[in-house]
Amino acid sequence: MDKLHRNERIGALIKILSDNPNKIFTLNYFTDLFNAAKSTISEDIVIVKKIMEKFSFGEVETISGAAGGVKYTPVSSMNNAKKFVKELCTKLMSPERIIPGGFIYMTDVIYSPDTVAVIGEILATQFVSLEPDYVLTVETKGIPVALMTARALNIPLLIVRRDSKVTEGSTVSINYVSGSTRRIQTMSLSKRSIKKNTKSIFIDDFMKAGGTAHGIIELMKEFENEVVGIGVLIETKEPRHKLVNSYVSLLTLDEVDEEKGKINIQPSRLFI
Structure with a gap:
């Protein structure tokens, strides 16, 4: 390959790093790719790091040592996260979203790639320092949120099933009590x-009483795996006492008033 100009290398570096979050690239990888000296690549990385910091696009970290290199982490700044969450609240409070039974229509939000990618980055930011090995979720609506969180952390996503599947081979199953309905349910992996x-960290779209999250913790004990974090898109204000002590939510749902056509949903305590 012919030698590239600096602006061409910078553009390529940003593209490669942002497409591969939390993956370590050695300097040798870029010297071979760009046909450039290590000192030149090091200078390019400093410029990329400053660009990412200036526009709050995430963090570029250089790692020393034999196995060192550079990696990008899509960390969401608190200001950007607050702005996004407030806009999401406004969108979700539309009376047209009320579904009979006191539910909110959220399918368009959960399955919007642009929206759920930002949600995943915000949640990943809360847990990246814990260095989890896996992201866990329960089928089905939590999958997009968990998948984007896993992508931002660059770790595998595991989907816990309500019923075991033949295609997954031998499974471990437990019974747990739903926190909201108090019904006995089953989950398997x-x-x-x-x-x-x-x-691991557990990521879901919704939490009411925390029964599912508590069940996940119990299931992981069977695998000798520690659940070090719990994150959800929306939690309900009531019941205030959840079955899990520590978790992160982005939104808090206070009430859905069908008669008045009113939804009261606010940014969670994380943003206060």
Whole structure:
């Protein structure tokens, strides 16, 4: 390859790093790719780091040592996260979203790639320092949020099933009590999906009383896996006492008044 100009290398660096969050690239990888000296690549990386910081696009970290290099983490700044969450609240409070039974129509939000990618980055920012090995979720509506969180962290996504599937081989199943309905439910996960002595975070779209999250914690004990964080898109204000002590939510749902056509949803305490 012919030698590239600096602006061409900068553009390529940003593209490669942002497409591969939390993946470490060695300097040798870029010297070979761009046909440039290590000192030149190091200078380019400093420029990329300043650009990312200036526009709050995330963090570029250089790692020293034999296995070192550079990696990009799509960290969401608090100001950007607050702005996004407030706009999301406004969107979700539209009376047209009320569904009979006191529910909110959210399918368009959860399955919008642009929207859910930002949600995933905000949640990933809360847990990146815990260095989890896996992202867990329960089928089905939590999958897009969990998938984008896993992508931002560059770790595998594991989907816990309500019913075991033949295609997943031998599974571990537990019964747990739903926090809201107090009904006994079942969840299962393939035996070969998780390595022992690892860490995970649980990501879901909605939390009412926390029964599902509590069930996930109990299931992971069977795999010798520690759930080090819990994150949800929306939590309900009531009941105030959840079955899990520590979790992160982006939005808090106070009430859905069908008669008045009113939805009261606010940014969570994380943004206060």
